[in-house]
Amino acid sequence: MTTQKQSTNVLEPSKVSRADRFTSFASADFGRPQGREEEWRFTPMRRIRPLFEADAYAGAPQIDVRGPENVIVATVSREELVDPVVLAPGDYLAALAWEKFEETTEVIIPREVELDEPVYVTVTAGPELKAGRIVVKAETMSKGTVVILHNGPALFDETVEIEAGEGAQLSIVAVHEWDRDGVHASSHRVRAARNATLQHMIVTLGGDTVRINVDTDFTGPGADIRLNGLYFVDRGQHLEHRVFVYHSQPDCYSRVAYKGALQGKDARSVWIGDCLIGVDADNTDTYELNRNLILTEGAKADSVPNLEIENGEIEGAGHASATGRFDDEQLFYLMSRGVPPLEARRLVIRGFFAEILNSVGIPELQDRLIGQIEQELKDYDYAPDQSADSK
Template identity: 45%
Template sequence: MTAATTAPVEAQDTHAHIDPAAQVANAATAPVQTRSERPHSFDAADFGVPTGREVNWKHTPVTQLTGLFRTSSDSDGVTVDVTPSRYLRTALGFGDAPRGEFFRPEDVVSAVAWQGGTEAQHIAIPADEEIAEPIFVQLVGQGAELRADQHIVIEAGPNSSATVVLRHTGSAQLAQNVEILVRDGARLTVVSAQEWADDAIHASAHQARVDRDASLTHFVVSFGGGVVRVNPNVELAGAGSEARLYGLSYADAGQHLESQVYMHHKGAHTVGDVLYKGALQGQGAHSVWIGDVLIGPDATGTDSYEANRNLVLTEGARADSIPNLEIETGDILGAGHASATGRFDDEQLFYLQARGITEEEARRLVVLGFLSDIVQRLGVPSLEEELLAAIELELQAVNA
């Protein structure tokens, strides 16, 4: 590992990487079967180049991501603007706290983003401060052929309250890490909205630690981009911590939208709720959701649930949905998972049409009702209005 990539590293488990072609040093030869067993490295070379046969890459069009499998000498393809700017602190280099306090790359792209993001943006909410208006981070791609490697740290001080919205527009090839630290008693909402142009490529790892009596609400909203893969990883480390992870996607023809979600209940009396919803239309539209929940041996009194729902609107679209649950203690309040993918409910359509509503309008109302459930949880009125308008535009396309 080079000096530029050094950082505090936890002792590695003697397991193989979930990616069999990426053997981290001292790993065994048996493929990893669970998300919790993935080893980590800050060196992209330790992971190798995915082939598409690996467990954590087999649903991803890896040939379209090859530009993100190695660091770039030119990494200015995305501009960043933070409003209000008073919450943007001095950039963090390697070894500058709190960068790397929790984040550990678990695949080649997150390691590339760590190495290439030599100066990490640091957004910090002071302790005890309650910020009513959202903090907007505008990330604008400067061209489909341009690269960017990026690391962002969002830190909510003890007993603070804030909403941070990451908005991705334009086009670029972006390898991105987002490190989220929610200190004791803090309440933080993070929204990552992917509104890219059709030719953008975006792979991002969001890793968050939630401390004692703190809460994180995290949204992944993906409408634009050619290939978008945003993988949230949340550790409920402190007793009484909570996390609510919500996702919304709308995939069009030829578009790939993916999220691999991991929630680790580590502390006692933690609460987790995961709900991702997606709509798909057009030939080759593809969505992927993989949800992993680990309830650790000390996570007594845990209450956790994860679900994924997909609505397929046309022929030729495909949704892959894989929920997983690991429980290492019997002393919990509850744990469960669910997944469903289907077409329009004929009974719903019949009910609406029987009341004089046309079939086209009935389909529109069903889709809006299905997706607006997530939109209305955002708590950012301007963004809610834009997303509802975007859904209307998508529906016009499918009904044309």
């Protein structure tokens, strides 16, 4: 395994690029974060610090896989590991997860196989500190959907490596339904080969503190990567999502769309969206979007989109970000027609999330997710004066 070393030359600010960001398989190369670093300044260090204790990791989480018979499923010990599949870790916790996992769960959709039902991977993590690794591969011209379900009290650092081979069509849905006190960090590293289509979705509904990084890699022209995300933040929760889309190949397409709703005192979301179009990425078409809906006072959403372009021969590139209060006019319209307040809120929020939810493509899972969000609404006492001003 190789470590990508930082340059010994000091770069002028105008020449600093996300393409030069430091990556390594060794946590010591990053140094233990203090919270003052740019990539950690939004994260509540006191709450996520239990994951930093390198000597406390022990054992592997319970991972169960259920799917069609033509899917290959294997558990590979660390001693059998040959090489990583996708990219290198991009921060301290991602590198620590790599160092500390004891076994890998592999899910492989064989060449030219088309699955007629999803593969379900269920990850159960307890309160003891653990690291885990999941690898999902869709081989050439294959097609399928893999759903990764996370549950338990969770003190858990995770690596998820995803690869869509040439011409493959792969959909990934990762759902985080941790217990209320769960602490979780995850590094999703995503790769699409020539003419592959890879749809990746993160759903975060549970946990106390959750931080998820998604990094992409295009390895051939014609690749299509779509990253969707949905999160619902309740009082006291911190849910953080970071996305890095790196267009390094010509004729590739990407879309990023994350939406979140927040309610309650000290509910906090963070979304960082970085997109880099490299010098060789002619005809790139990319766009990233983040929308946040503030339901009550005391909630806060940070949204930071970044777009870096090193190539003038592109099809299109853009980004958008907005955070606003619950729309009282919509609520009034529904209530004036006899819809009870809670039901009116339910309908507005269902509409807000509709596009993201529909991208799941699994009706029973979509119903389950919206049901959980609606239960969160029922558990909260909405008073008329609790609507927050736009943040």
